Amino acid sequence: MKWVLLLSLIYYLSDVEGLKVLVCYPLPMKSISILGQAAVRHLIEAGHDVTYITVYPLNIKAKNLRQIDISSNTALLANDETMTMGYFLHNKLERNHPYQLQKIALEAARMTLNHENVKKLLEDPNERFDVIIADLIESEVYAGFSVLYNCPMVWLYSMGAHWQVLRLIDVASNPAYDPDYLSPNMPPFTFAQRVEELWSRIYWQYLKTFYTQPEERKIYEAVFGPLVAKRGRTLPDYEDVIFNASLILANEHDATLNRASTPQNFKYIGGCHIEEPVKPLPKDLQDLIDNSKNGVIYFSMGSVLQSKSLPKELVTELLQMFGEFKQTVIWKFEDNSLVNVPKNVRIVNWAPQQSILAHPNVRMFISHGGQLSSLETIHFGKPIIGVPVFFDQYTNIYKAVQNGYALKVPFSQNLPKDLKPAINLMLTDDRYANKAKELSALYHDRLTAPGAVFLHWVEYVVRTRGAHHLRSPARHVPLYQRLYLDLIALILTIVSVLIYILSKICKKKHVKRNDQKKRN
Structure with a gap:
């Protein structure tokens, strides 16, 4: 019996061996960083070794926490008048311009990956991580970390199931009933609102495809290309990398209406930043x-x-x-x-x-x-x-x-x-x-607290080496196949050929009748 207990203890101790986790929160916005801080708190309390790239270093002394200070990123928004109360008071905007947000995220990525503290981390050949957790706001360039360290990628998203993030692991939801996160429209939409939502998607994707993503690709190749080459590997194509995430953990909950349907590797952890029990008031x-x-x-x-x-x-x-x-x-x-x-x-x-x-x-x-x-x-x-x-x-x-x-x-x-x-x-x-x-x-009314859900899925992704079995097959189906454009093309071709043949037959009959009339 003693041997059984000893072996069981050894098994459970080995099963909870600490992971090496890289958490990256590069945007100089305190409210968004709160979610990153919560992720770090749950991870270090669970005994995992955490390296935290942050604009706002935590006042925590823990042996299993290393912080990479990128507080200089605050300069990005320090003198931005468009982010002040006065600006919004005099410019009534119910929808931010998407390019402004894409540009902020792009510049934050550029500053972060070229920061001396981050470069020192990346250039160390002895560094390794079991999983990458990064903030997902308008830029996917941090997926390069998962390439460098050859480990699963988990996105931590501060909002809910919006099409901009769903497109990374599945197909984008339908704009006829699902607004993006910048939209003031709530379903059910009017005709004008449906047109507005469709146009906003087309415009966002146009900006992303022709302006932002090419710049992200340059950063990705410039930063991670030489580092991956030093490790004897070839840098994968940027688009293959950004659509290769294992999981998206979203800061939303089930107690709201009008949520878009989600794939299996999209999980809600809304409320994981709330400490339980709450701290006593002063x-x-x-x-x-x-x-x-x-x-x-x-x-x-x-x-x-x-x-x-x-x-x-x-x-x-x-x-x-x-x-x-x-x-x-x-x-x-x-x-x-x-x-x-x-x-x-x-x-x-x-x-x-x-x-x-x-x-x-x-x-x-x-x-x-x-x-x-x-x-x-x-x-x-x-x-x-x-x-x-x-x-x-x-x-x-x-x-x-x-x-x-x-x-x-x-x-x-x-x-x-x-x-x-x-x-x-x-x-x-x-x-x-x-x-x-x-x-x-x-x-x-849920099985377990959101913090425990967060930990479970992070550890699950590592245990299952990327949780490939949860991934949607939609990512492997080209757009023309999802929209049945090949079938439509085939039907149109058949119809066109039939029309052509019928027109030829009708033309011949018409000519024949004319000849008979002339002979008569």
């Missing part, structure tokens, strides 16, 4: 929320869109409006210089958002509608008033409104006037809170 905030008899309204526009960049007049009007409510208002505002703050308003430079939303006294969340914030509202069952500004925020808020737990307020100079009736409605109408709780119950 004592001052804990006491404040505990003693708020009429409840709490929490207001935050996220990490990229900072409230301090709002016009002063608008800030003053918002404070006056919030001061008219009985509820306590916690406003994440990144400046301590505010004056004439009402007694019921608490200004915080930094807010422990998850801990705030977890408190039962919080009545609602006024938010920009980022994907992480949207997931947290579902996780904690809080209704939301959405003030979308850019990127996927319109899609998230429209979806939340359609699901029945949100109200949308336009981001404009009239924000205080538009926000007040929305707050009053949500305070007096229990439908929104009840729907949020209903969806939260759906969200939590």
Whole structure:
């Protein structure tokens, strides 16, 4: 019996041997990096060795974590006025230009792969990894890591099942019912919206094919070509590489409507960034929320869109409006210089958002509608008033409104006037809170926590050497075969030949009749 126990122990210890994982999060956007940080946290807690390429290094000391600092990437957006609250306030855009986002992702890739710290890592011939995990936003050039280290590629996507990512492992979903992540349209579409969605796909693919992807190919060949050659191998074609991912892990959940159908190697891990149990609130905030008899309204526009960049007049009007409510208002505002703050308003430079939303006294969340914030509202069952500004925020808020737990307020100079009736409605109408709780119950009704799901699939891909059995056969079928263009061509050819033969026969009969008439 002792020998059986000993052998069993040896087996289980060998089965959980730590993996060497490379995680790459190159975009200088704090909100997106939160998902990368969550991936790193789950991996190191599971005992895996993690090398983390990041713009925002973690304040964590762990033997199995090595961080590659690329914080200089922040220069990419540091002086970009098109990413400020003021720009969006004066330029009402419900859909970002796709080339702008493709260009940002392209330049981030160029800066990352040419960064001295990353080059030092790549040029070390002794480095090896079991799996690559990279952020997937508008650029697939990081698939080159999987070529260099000859290991599976896993994409970690900060949104849901959108056609731009599905095309990498399957076929793109139908634009007649599936909008892209930049679209304000929600199905069912009108005729005009269907045309708009179709055109947006054609235009995105045109930009990608003729402008962005050729530049990505150059970066891929310039960076990884010499490195692969030094290891005695030939660099595969770029298109073969970007369509060779083992898995896409998406930051979405099943408790929402109108999700596109997905292939087997597309998995939802929405909410894996939420720590359970949540961290305790600081004592001052804990006491404040505990003693708020009429409840709490929490207001935050996220990490990229900072409230301090709002016009002063608008800030003053918002404070006056919030001061008219009985509820306590916690406003994440990144400046301590505010004056004439009402007694019921608490200004915080930094807010422990998850801990705030977890408190039962919080009545609602006024938010920009980022994907992480949207997931947290579902996780904690809080209704939301959405003030979308850019990127996927319109899609998230429209979806939340359609699901029945949100109200949308336009981001404009009239924000205080538009926000007040929305707050009053949500305070007096229990439908929104009840729907949020209903969806939260759906969200939590799953076999295991999202963090465990994330770990399972990463380890599964390595165990199965790429999980080839999960891959869709659609990737191996050419477009002309998927659309039956060859069959259509064959039918048209047969019909054309028949028409030609019939026309010849008819022509001969016509000539024969004319000859008979002449003879008569």
